[in-house]
Every structure is written in structure tokens, then in C-alpha cells.
Amino acid sequence: MRNMDKEHNIFKLLKNEHFVKWVQNPTDDSNHFWSKWISNHKDQKKDVEIARRIIQSGRLKSNKQLAENQYDSMLDNIMAYADERKQTTGPYLTRTFWRYTAVAASLILMLLSLGLLMDFTSGTDDKMLSEFITKEAPFGSKVTTRLPDGSMVTLNSGSSITYPEHFNEDSRPVELSGEGFFEVEHNPSMPFIISFRDQTVTVLGTSFNIRAFDQESYAEVAVATGKVAYAVKSGSKVVLTANNKATLKKGSSQFEQTRVNELADFGWLNRVLYFESNSFEEIRLELEKWYGIEVQIDGNTPSGTYSGKFENASLDEVLTGLSFIYRFDFTIDDTNVLITIKPKQ
Amino acid sequence: MEKSLHTTDLNSTSHLHLDGSVSFMDKDENKVWKQFLEGDDQCLVYIYRKYVDVLFRYGQQFSKRYEFVQDCIQELFYELIDKRKSLSPTRSVKGYLLVSLKRKILRGSKKESKLVLEEEGxxxxxxxxxxxxxxxxxxxxxxxxxxxxxxxxxxxxxxxxxxxxxxxxxxxxxxxxxxxxxxxxxxxxxxxxxxxxxxxxxxxxxxxxxxxxx
The missing domain is CATH 1.10.10.10 (Winged helix-like DNA-binding domain superfamily/Winged helix DNA-binding domain)
Incomplete structure (x- = not known):
């Protein structure tokens, strides 16, 4: 018979927080500790094993899983709601307000459609009054938005996208300025067409990145999945498949094709600031966009290129890093940065 | 600081999988939470993907009306967006989500959830x-x-x-x-x-x- 005063080793272990953490989430340190502990307590090896399996092998009996379409539609609703709230950044707007707004909006829509019907019957132009919506990611921020067809776009700092409130039946046209990562809902009967500068990208359903900032000397399309058609409106065209990208210099009609570099092309989505042989001037422009700052330079602009990456780094961290390479001092005053180049020794 | 100046560890940090979806698994949760509080909506995707299954599993212990549980989860995320400015940057995300979901479900179905919890939870x-x-x-x-x-x-x-x-x-x-x-x-x-x-x-x-x- 078990001695009631003495707690069983299995339960001693289950009460040991360090032990429980080790089973749930082993690290190098805890593996080391517990393998040593077991070799010092050989008589308890089996107790350890049983306690471990109690933690690892228990499941809840009633566990209905979310269906995939429910999983997706909930996320869609949440992102759409976040988006809606982003439009009105006022902190005083509560959800109640939104509810009223929604009611008001549907009333207005009803009135509008009534009006349209009347217009229609009286023979005036029945063209749908499709409004255009512009979403913008100001300097220093990134914005994810959901388009009317369910496609998602993430805009990098200093970029914007314009699209109709409703897509009509034969195509999905949008206009991009700057840089955006697109995840386009598959719909073969309605091509998704992105216009920027004098170029277009046409897809049926895929994910890819477009970089086309006006102040930069090139435009670039990098494909993550699927297939896209990248064309200059006046003529030449290239079809890109997954992991390929095409660059078009301003004034050229010749596409330059290379492989995708995940960090360089998609890293910004994960807040990775990435430089590959960039000049000081290019880096300055990128930092101004990324952090929403203005950079003044005191002294001669340093020559030489820089390669490196900063993951989710603060402005201070990035500038400190660069200051070792380019040898400068800096001060940050709100959104103004002053870089003072150190004299050559 | 030296670390970030070199490009040697490029391969180990590529977050984008070839299927085009961004992998969040290796992200630091506290950082993501802070970024979200600072206004980054992208972080919601991470929080949602990481926790929606746990939340649904937990919610079912109090109510067998699955649609109601789902509604509560969705509401919970809406509130997260609304209350963003007043949330603490240092607290446990999972803990917060579970507390809030439980409150919501209990508020919406006090009698049912007590019964379900006793019998089947x-x-x-x-x-x-x-x-x-x-x-x-x-x-x-x-x-x-x-x-x-x-x-x-x-x-x-x-x-x-x-x-x-x-x-x-x-x-x-x-x-x-x-x-x-x-x-x-x-x-x-x-x-x-x-x-x-x-x-x-x-x-x-x-x-x-x-x-x-x-």
C-alpha cells in the first residue's frame, strides 16, 4: 500500500514548474539539466517518463475544428474591420458609432439605388456610379487592405492604391503608386490588372510584389506564387513565374530578368530593411520613407555602397549601425535627423 | 550591433515561404504585440493564425453553440482593434485572449455555459x-x-x-x-x-x- 504521507514522485514532478516547462517547451539548457537530473536519479527514470507522457498525451475530447472557409472568412472580417477603423483614426469613434454609420450608410445606399432606379426609368445614363477608393500608407507606416474581390494588398511606406468600390464583371483594375505586395484571389474570368506609370501587370490569381516608386529609376515585379504578365502599355511584355522577377529601367523597354531574392523583394513585409550594394543617397531615401523622417546631411555625402539588413530595428539602431560604416554622428529630433559626417582622419 | 552589418545570415532569416504566405512562426510574440498596439494591422494576421484554434477549442468548453463561439472570437478581435490604445504592451497575449473570450461567452450564455462546463467541459x-x-x-x-x-x-x-x-x-x-x-x-x-x-x-x-x- 502506498504511504499516504509521501507524495508520489510523478506528482512531485508535475508540481515542479521547471519540469513542466521543460516538457512543454524544451530548450538546450533544460534538456541538459534534466538529462543530468535523470542520470543522477536513475530510480525515478520511469516516473519522469510517465509524468512526461501525462503532459504530452492529454487531449480534450470535445474539440471541433474550425472549418477552413470559416477560418478564412473570420480573418477577412477582422482585417476589413481593422481597415475600416484605419480610415477614421479618431480615438473617440467607438464601435457603436460604426454601427450607426453602417445603418446610415445602408439608408443612403437605399436612397441612392432608389434614385438610380428612377434615373433609369426616366432614361438617363444608367452607368453605375462606381466610386473610386484610395488607400494610402504614409511615410513611416505599412498598410494592409482588402479589395472588393477579397484580394489582399500590403502597401509599403509612401505607397497608395486606387480601385473601384465595385469591380465590374469582366476585369479587376487597380492603380498602384509606390510598392505593394499583392495576394490576388483566383478568378480566371476576371483578370486582375494593376497599372503603374506606363506599365501593367495582369494576373488571374497569384501573389507578387511590385515596386515602382516615382523617385526611383526603375520598376520591379517579383513573383512569389503563380504567374503574372508584366507589360509596358506601348508594347513589350514578359511572363513571369514563381521566384522570378523583372526589372525595367526608366526610359527602357528591355526587361531584365533575375531570380527573386526573398529578403530584398519581400523582406519589407516582415519589417526587414534590406540593402544590397546601395549608395548612401539610396539608403537616405529609403530611411526617409521607412521611418517617415527627413534627413539632413552636414558634410560631403559619403561614397561607397552598403549591404546589410536590419530586422524590425528602430531608427536609432539603424543609424548607429550605419554610423560605424560611414563614420558619422547623428541626432534625432522628432522626425528630423541630422547626420554630421566626420572629417577624414 | 556588428551582427546587423553583415549579410552572412541571409538564408536563415528568410521568412517568406514559396507558397507566398508569410511565415510568422519565428517571430517574437512580444514584439508583434507591441507592433500591433502601435498601429500595425498586419500583426493581427499573426495573432489570429496563432491563436484562433486555441480560442475555438477553449470556447467550446463553455458553449456547444459553435457559431456563437465563433461570433465571440470575431467580436474579441474587433475589440482588440478598438481598444488597441489602452492595452498593455507587456502582458501575455494568449492569457489576454482567453480571459476576454471566456468573459464574452459567459456574458452571452450564463446558464448554458455553466451546464456545459460541468457536464462536458x-x-x-x-x-x-x-x-x-x-x-x-x-x-x-x-x-x-x-x-x-x-x-x-x-x-x-x-x-x-x-x-x-x-x-x-x-x-x-x-x-x-x-x-x-x-x-x-x-x-x-x-x-x-x-x-x-x-x-x-x-x-x-x-x-x-x-x-x-x-
Missing amino acids: FIFSFAEPVISINANLKEEDYQIIFDKINELPSSQREVIFLYFYEGIGYSDIAEIMNIKTATARTLTYRALENLENNLGPYLSSFYTMMLFAQ
């Missing part, structure tokens, strides 16, 4: 995908352990679920169960002591069997 079973070769106990023996857990009062079953199976710390458990942190620990210990007592004779039979096995 936090009932465990033994689930091991692969049978270990040097098994110390038979599957039936583990099933006995879980049957005995299922005989505990519902609050003790809940604490066992949160602590052992969701890896939630005592301070978050305290908030979820609306008790003090010290009480959360005591409750866990009491659950284990009750389990040990309930197992009494079985425990020694495991033991003798193990002696034979050795």
Missing part, C-alpha cells in the same frame, strides 16, 4: 499518435489517469487544461479564472493531490507493474 482523453517502444505503462493505464482527471470538479479540470496543456502561467490563469495568483497555484496543487488520491490503488499497481517491467 474540459474532458480529457489519452491521445498518443505513436506507441512508444519502451512504454512504461499500457495505454489503458494512461486512460485510467485521464478518467480520474475527468472526475475532478470543473474548475480543477480547467486549471489542469490551462496549466499543463496550454502552458499558461499562474498569473494569467488567475485572471482567466477570476482568482488570485496564489490561489491559482493552490488550485493546481489541489487538483494534482485529488488526482493522486483518486488514483490511489491504481498508482501502486502501476508501480508494481513497473517493477516487473524493470
